[in-house]
Amino acid sequence: MKRLAVLGHPVAHSRSPAMQNAALKELGLADEWHYEAIDVAPEDFEPTVGEMVAGDFVGANVTIPHKEAALRLADTATPQAKAIGAANTLSFRHGAVEADNTDAGGLLDALPESPAGKRGLVLGAGGAARAVVWALNNEGAEVEVWNRTASRASELCFDLGGAPVSDPSQSDYKLIVNTTSVGLQGEDPFDGPLPLKEGEFKSEQVIVDLVYSASPTKLARAAREAGAPTVDGIEILVRQGARSLRIWTGQEPPLDVIRAAARSE
Numbered sequence: 528m529k530r531l532a533v534l535g536h537p538v539a540h541s542r543s544p545a546m547q548n549a550a551l552k553e554l555g556l557a558d559e560w561h562y563e564a565i566d567v568a569p570e571d572f573e574p575t576v577g578e579m580v581a582g583d584f585v586g587a588n589v590t591i592p593h594k595e596a597a598l599r600l601a602d603t604a605t606p607q608a609k610a611i612g613a614a615n616t617l618s619f620r621h622g623a624v625e626a627d628n629t630d631a632g633g634l635l636d637a638l639p640e641s642p643a644g645k646r647g648l649v650l651g652a653g654g655a656a657r658a659v660v661w662a663l664n665n666e667g668a669e670v671e672v673w674n675r676t677a678s679r680a681s682e683l684c685f686d687l688g689g690a691p692v693s694d695p696s697q698s699d700y701k702l703i704v705n706t707t708s709v710g711l712q713g714e715d716p717f718d719g720p721l722p723l724k725e726g727e728f729k730s731e732q733v734i735v736d737l738v739y740s741a742s743p744t745k746l747a748r749a750a751r752e753a754g755a756p757t758v759d760g761i762e763i764l765v766r767q768g769a770r771s772l773r774i775w776t777g778q779e780p781p782l783d784v785i786r787a788a789a790r791s792e
């Protein structure tokens with residue numbers, strides 16, 4: 528058996544096992560390959576990966592809170608994982624751990640068009656924002672970063688490029704990406720926490736809200752009202768998972784099957 532897993536803490540609600548096992552079945556690999564969720568406390572992360580490498584695991588996805596630790600313990604890492612400072616995909620080959628970050632490419636895959644040469648606003652300066660800013664910069668977008676705590680936006684731009692902005696003008700951007708947790712608990716993003724106004728989106732903008740939600744967030748609904756295309760956190764989860772599966776199996780991932788599994792329940 529070739530085993531795969533997602534390592535997180537907590538991890539019980541992860542959609543990745545359903546997505547990846549559905550994809551492995553569609554590819555005719557389900558007899559040979561299996562993907563599971565493993566809850567690992569931070570202090571157990573490194574020994575657990577060590578056991579997986581020595582056992583029959585070929586790779587793993589890594590999620591909160593282990594993404595930085597995953598990069599640290601890897602023997603080799605891709606340039607994007609190193610720049611972002613976090614890995615979400617590990618591959619185990621000949622006893623060595625290779626780290627990659629498919630969150631960045633997953634965002635680009637999910638966009639309806641390339642952001643090259645376009646002005647983009649990233650809201651937030653945490654781990655998710657780092658992958659987004661790296662991806663947009665690498666693709667040739669003009670990136671500006673706003674964060675509630677302004678110093679974190681400055682630090683992120685110092686590390687990865689882009690320009691910090693304290694008072695962004697919403698209509699100036701072709702792309703707006705919310706990487707903050709605002710909206711996760713149903714908060715109103717237009718009630719003060721973000722520098723956005725509900726009625727000021729335009730149809731030629733693309734609005735991305737990384738917040739995971741089965742139904743459209745208030746931010747996405749306001750963008751759609753204006754006729755703007757939206758991308759949600761589940762589509763980015765689908766695309767990062769597809770990239771990880773391609774790394775491990777070398778096969779073309781069945782996107783529709785992965786998407787249906789991600790959105791079921």
Ligand code: ATR
Nearest residue numbers: 651652653654655656674675676679707708709720
């Ligand atoms: P992640 O790794 O998912 O990006 P994180 O590092 O905890 O998580 O970052 C959360 C982001 O959401 C930060 O940009 C945070 O802003 P601060 O740096 O000022 O803390 C942002 N955030 C969380 N709650 C917020 C709120 N109520 N209003 C505005 N921004 C908020």
